[in-house]
Amino acid sequence: MSKTAPSRPAWVEIDLAQMRKNFEIFVRDKPDPLGFIGVVKDEAYGHGMVKVAQTAIEFGATYIAVVTVDEALTLRQNRITGPVLVFGERTPAELEICVRHDLTCFVNDVENARRLAKVAHHLGKSAAVHVEVDTGLSRHGVRWNHALPVLKAVAQTEGLKLEGVMSHFAMSDELDKTFALQQHQRFEQVLAAMQENKLRVKYRHMCNTGGFLDLPQAHFDLVRTGILPLGVYPSQVCRRIPGLKPIMSVKARLAVIRELQPGDLVGYGMRYQATEPRRIAVLQIGYGDGYPRVRNQGTVLIHGQRAPVVGGNAMDAMMVDITEIPQAQLWDEAVLLGRQGDAEIDVHELAKLKGTVSYDVLAGWRGRLPRVYLPDN
Numbered sequence: 076m077s078k079t080a081p082s083r084p085a086w087v088e089i090d091l092a093q094m095r096k097n098f099e100i101f102v103r104d105k106p107d108p109l110g111f112i113g114v115v116k117d118e119a120y121g122h123g124m125v126k127v128a129q130t131a132i133e134f135g136a137t138y139i140a141v142v143t144v145d146e147a148l149t150l151r152q153n154r155i156t157g158p159v160l161v162f163g164e165r166t167p168a169e170l171e172i173c174v175r176h177d178l179t180c181f182v183n184d185v186e187n188a189r190r191l192a193k194v195a196h197h198l199g200k201s202a203a204v205h206v207e208v209d210t211g212l213s214r215h216g217v218r219w220n221h222a223l224p225v226l227k228a229v230a231q232t233e234g235l236k237l238e239g240v241m242s243h244f245a246m247s248d249e250l251d252k253t254f255a256l257q258q259h260q261r262f263e264q265v266l267a268a269m270q271e272n273k274l275r276v277k278y279r280h281m282c283n284t285g286g287f288l289d290l291p292q293a294h295f296d297l298v299r300t301g302i303l304p305l306g307v308y309p310s311q312v313c314r315r316i317p318g319l320k321p322i323m324s325v326k327a328r329l330a331v332i333r334e335l336q337p338g339d340l341v342g343y344g345m346r347y348q349a350t351e352p353r354r355i356a357v358l359q360i361g362y363g364d365g366y367p368r369v370r371n372q373g374t375v376l377i378h379g380q381r382a383p384v385v386g387g388n389a390m391d392a393m394m395v396d397i398t399e400i401p402q403a404q405l406w407d408e409a410v411l412l413g414r415q416g417d418a419e420i421d422v423h424e425l426a427k428l429k430g431t432v433s434y435d436v437l438a439g440w441r442g443r444l445p446r447v448y449l450p451d452n
C-alpha cells in the first residue's frame with residue numbers, strides 16, 4: 076500500500092501539485108488586469124476549503140468567497156486574514172459577526188444597510204460591502220431596474236463603504252448565450268446609471284467560471300472562479316484551457332474477492348444473477364459515501380480496465396465484476412472517479428449516473444470518506 080493511503084480502504088485523493096498547475100494556467104490564461112475571487116464554498120466543492128483558499132491567495136486572489144458565516148469564520152481561524160466575501164443575504168445576528176471579523180457581506184436593501192451601519196457604529200468600525208444586482212436569476216439581490224436608489228443609499232450611509240457591485244448569470248456555460256447577454260446588458264445599464272450619478276466602486280464583477288471562459292465582454296474587474304482551478308469545466312461545451320486537469324479522484328481497494336456459481340445472486344434486491352461462473356470483488360464504499368445508488372450500472376477502473384458494477388449498491392459496499400481482469404488481486408486499487416493508466420472516469424460520467432451536475436458530484440462525497448492530499452512538493 077502506498078504511504079499516502081489512509082487505513083480505511085476507500086478515500087478521496089486531491090492532487091495539490093496539479094491544483095497549483097491549474098492556478099498557474101488560469102492566471103496565465105486570464106487578461107492581465109483582470110483580478111479574481113477564489114470561491115471556496117462547501118469545502119471548495121469537497122476539495123478542502125482552507126487548502127484551496129491558501130493556494131488562491133498565493134496566486135493573487137483579491138477575495139476569498141464563501142456562502143455561510145461559519146465558513147468565513149473557519150477561514151479566519153486558519154489565519155486567512157485578508158478580504159473574505161460572504162455571498163447571499165445576512166440575518167441581523169450575522170451582520171454583527173461580519174463586522175467583528177471584517178467579513179465583507181452584501182447589503183441589497185436600504186433597511187439592511189441601516190442595520191449594518193448601526194452595528195458598525197456600535198463596534199466603532201466601518202464595514203465594506205458589495206451590492207448584488209439581480210439581472211434575471213431571481214435569487215439574491217436588488218432587481219436591476221430598482222438598483223440605483225439602493226446603491227445611492229448604501230453609498231451615502233455613514234459607516235459603510237460601497238466597495239463592489241455584482242451580478243450573477245443564470246446560464247453562462249451553454250452554447251446559447253441569449254439570456255446571458257441580456258443579463259449583461261441589464262448590468263451595464265446599472266453601471267451606466269451609477270456613473271451618471273458619480274457612484275464609484277472599486278470592483279464590478281459578474282462572471283463565474285462559465286462567464287470567465289465564454290463571456291469576456293462581461294469580465295469587468297474581477298471574475299469569481301470556483302470550479303475552474305479544481306480542473307473541472309462547468310459544462311461539456313464551454314471553452315477549454317489546455318493543461319487544466321481534475322485534481323480529485325475517488326479510490327477504493329478490493330476488500331473481498333469471490334467466485335460466483337451459476338444461479339448466485341448479488342446484492343440487496345437480488346438485482347443480479349450469475350448465469351455462468353463469474354469473479355466479483357467487493358469495494359467498501361457506497362451511497363453513504365456519495366457514490367450514486369445504482370443497480371447493474373456504472374463501472375470502476377481496475378488495472379486500467381473497466382469493471383462493471385453488479386447488483387444494487389449498498390450504503391457501505393458495492394460489488395464489481397472482475398472476471399475479465401484475471402490479474403486483479405485482494406487490496407488492489409479501484410478508481411471510481413479519475414484516471415488509472417489510460418482510462419478515465421470523469422465527473423460528467425458520474426454526474427450522468429447520479430442524474431445531476433458535476434458540481435454536485437464533487438461536493439457530494441461525504442465527510443466520512445477520508446481525504447488524502449498528494450503533496451505539491
Ligand SMILES: *Cc1c(COP(=O)(O)O)cnc(C)c1O
Pocket residue numbers: 114116162243282283284285299300301302303309
Ligand atoms: C458558486 C458561485 C460562483 C462560482 O461558480 P463556478 O461556476 O464554480 O466558478 C460564483 N459566483 C457566485 C455568486 C456563486 O455562488
